[in-house]
Amino acid sequence: MAASDSRIDAHGGRIAVEVARRHGVDIMWTLSGAHVFPMFDGAVTADPPMRLIDVRHEQTAVFAAEATAKLSRHPGLAVLTAGPGVTNGISAIISAHFNASPLLVVGGRAPRSRWGFGALQELDHPPLLATVTKYAGTVDEVGALGASVDDALTLANTPHRGPVFLDVPMDEFFAVAGTDLPTVRPPVAVPPDLDAIERVTGLLRAARRPVLVLGSDVWCGGAEVAARRAAEALRLPVIPSGMGRGIVPSGHDLLITSARGFALRRADLVIVAGAPLDFRLGFGIFGAQDHPAQVVHLADAADQIARHVPLDGAVSGDLTLIFDALLDARPGTDPTWIPSLREAVSATAKSDGALLSADATPIHPARIYGELRRHLADDAVVIGDGGDFVSFAGKYVEPTRPGGWLDPGPYGCLGTGLGYAMAARIARPSSQVVLLLGDGAAGFSLMDVDTLVRHRLPIVMIVGNNGIWGLEKGPMQMLYGYDVAADLQPQCRYDEVVRALGGAGEMVTDPGQIGPALSRAFAANMPYLVNAITDPAAAYPRQTLGI
Numbered sequence: 001m002a003a004s005d006s007r008i009d010a011h012g013g014r015i016a017v018e019v020a021r022r023h024g025v026d027i028m029w030t031l032s033g034a035h036v037f038p039m040f041d042g043a044v045t046a047d048p049p050m051r052l053i054d055v056r057h058e059q060t061a062v063f064a065a066e067a068t069a070k071l072s073r074h075p076g077l078a079v080l081t082a083g084p085g086v087t088n089g090i091s092a093i094i095s096a097h098f099n100a101s102p103l104l105v106v107g108g109r110a111p112r113s114r115w116g117f118g119a120l121q122e123l124d125h126p127p128l129l130a131t132v133t134k135y136a137g138t139v140d141e142v143g144a145l146g147a148s149v150d151d152a153l154t155l156a157n158t159p160h161r162g163p164v165f166l167d168v169p170m171d172e173f174f175a176v177a178g179t180d181l182p183t184v185r186p187p188v189a190v191p192p193d194l195d196a197i198e199r200v201t202g203l204l205r206a207a208r209r210p211v212l213v214l215g216s217d218v219w220c221g222g223a224e225v226a227a228r229r230a231a232e233a234l235r236l237p238v239i240p241s242g243m244g245r246g247i248v249p250s251g252h253d254l255l256i257t258s259a260r261g262f263a264l265r266r267a268d269l270v271i272v273a274g275a276p277l278d279f280r281l282g283f284g285i286f287g288a289q290d291h292p293a294q295v296v297h298l299a300d301a302a303d304q305i306a307r308h309v310p311l312d313g314a315v316s317g318d319l320t321l322i323f324d325a326l327l328d329a330r331p332g333t334d335p336t337w338i339p340s341l342r343e344a345v346s347a348t349a350k351s352d353g354a355l356l357s358a359d360a361t362p363i364h365p366a367r368i369y370g371e372l373r374r375h376l377a378d379d380a381v382v383i384g385d386g387g388d389f390v391s392f393a394g395k396y397v398e399p400t401r402p403g404g405w406l407d408p409g410p411y412g413c414l415g416t417g418l419g420y421a422m423a424a425r426i427a428r429p430s431s432q433v434v435l436l437l438g439d440g441a442a443g444f445s446l447m448d449v450d451t452l453v454r455h456r457l458p459i460v461m462i463v464g465n466n467g468i469w470g471l472e473k474g475p476m477q478m479l480y481g482y483d484v485a486a487d488l489q490p491q492c493r494y495d496e497v498v499r500a501l502g503g504a505g506e507m508v509t510d511p512g513q514i515g516p517a518l519s520r521a522f523a524a525n526m527p528y529l530v531n532a533i534t535d536p537a538a539a540y541p542r543q544t545l546g547i
């Protein structure tokens with residue numbers, strides 16, 4: 001094997017690692033399988049070696065790669081062995097597809113020379129992944145691998161971002177080829193159409209009650225500074241969504257998260273930037289029934305502009321350029337609009353106060369967040385994986401910086417937790433990493449505490465243990481008057497699971513124990529689970545199931 005700055009003569013794994021590194025990839029998330037051994041050898045023999053983290057379920061590997069992408073804003077890399085390794089990763093690949101997270105998933109594949117013979121785990125993966133990736137294909141020979149990985153990562157990282165899948169037949173993966181190494185440049189920023197900008201400028205100038213929604217693509221596309229600058233210059237009240245949270249920090253006078261319903265009902269112009277107009281945003285229908293709001297959609301690519309609702313304005317392209325182009329469109333905002341929103345925010349804060357300090361036993365989930373808020377540093381990364389427990393967090397935990405909040409996104413797949421948390425620990429080595437888990441959600445990935453222990457990745461986990469699949473039990477009761485398949489073990493000792501795997505933890509049943517338990521958890525410097533027994537009757541007050 002030989003490598004220079006511009007050319008490498010090596011086996012397939014070494015080639016793929018060298019090319020991926022040029023795209024900013026510095027971690028390989030994986031679980032062992034002989035089909036992908038060349039990738040492992042490529043990682044450990046690279047100079048310097050690429051960090052390789054081996055997990056306990058392929059789903060965790062892909063979720064971790066996705067969170068690496070979300071937090072670092074470089075593409076993530078997951079390496080999955082052929083057949084079941086790839087299929088185990090599919091829900092997480094689809095989550096990345098829904099979240100527009102740039103990701104390369106490299107799959108092993110049965111040898112080309114024996115294709116069709118029935119070799120171990122012989123499965124044609126790309127057709128399974130074609131509809132949920134930007135591209136899914138097989139690299140037929142090792143000589144094409146470097147260019148394929150380069151193209152794949154460029155595609156994954158070009159707005160609208162997303163996952164790309166490549167599988168490599170085992171015999172080709174082990175084979176050696178000479179390959180030119182690419183020079184990687186960031187994707188070209190696509191300028192917005194000026195007529196479309198003009199139209200939105202007109203709508204903004206005429207607006208009396210405007211609202212700006214900032215979604216995940218604003219953060220992922222590096223437009224957070226421009227977004228805040230535009231919001232402040234135009235005095236636009238802001239509702240954040242997904243990774244848009246924190247762009248306008250908690251406490252800012254334009255941040256109206258807790259007056260969201262009030263604002264979206266009364267607005268006369270809603271501008272949604274970097275988020276789909278999906279169920280999380282009432283499908284893009286805003287305002288009162290007799291006074292619908294005008295709607296503007298700003299997206300990072302033309303094919304992301306909503307087509308299911310009429311739009312009054314739409315602009316696609318680089319979100320920084322779009323926000324900057326709107327800087328002069330000062331709206332004629334009604335002078336009572338922002339004060340009325342601030343009043344709604346204060347009224348909610350007042351009524352929330354009682355729940356955040358609730359003394360009841362069993363514990364109300366809000367009390368956990370009342371305590372957590374006191375422990376969180378500005379640069380904390382908070383991750384939610386669960387039902388009602390995480391919805392409460394969305395309401396009560398307001399990030400102070402962008403890139404500090406990870407939720408599963410619109411695909412809503414339970415089980416993101418441990419993967420997202422281990423990636424966050426590595427992406428933000430000196431920040432607090434807090435993983436909020438429903439007790440149901442915990443079951444999908446808790447075994448990966450073993451990975452945290454083996455790789456020395458300390459995080460704080462908090463389980464909201466209500467003994468039920470809360471977000472499903474309530475609706476089933478409402479629809480049928482009874483429920484089945486909605487109960488879990490009451491007071492199950494998830495903290496002891498973590499201890500058995502080499503971490504630490506404790507169970508708390510009394511609200512007064514939560515604060516001290518969190519202090520111990522943050523001081524422990526090892527994976528630590530606070531198992532908080534919460535009130536199953538404290539359901540999240542939900543207006544819609546999003547269906």
Ligand SMILES: Cc1ncc(C[n+]2csc(CCOP(=O)(O)OP(=O)(O)O)c2C)c(N)n1
Nearest residue numbers: 386387388389414438439440441469470471
């Ligand atoms: C992989 C997957 N399976 C099932 C669901 C459906 N689902 C959504 S929320 C939920 C309940 C979550 O329960 P838990 O994590 O205990 O949180 P709680 O609502 O009780 O606070 C379920 C089963 C899902 N979203 N994802």
Ligand SMILES: [Mg+2]
Nearest residue numbers: 439440468470
């Ligand atoms: Mg539960």
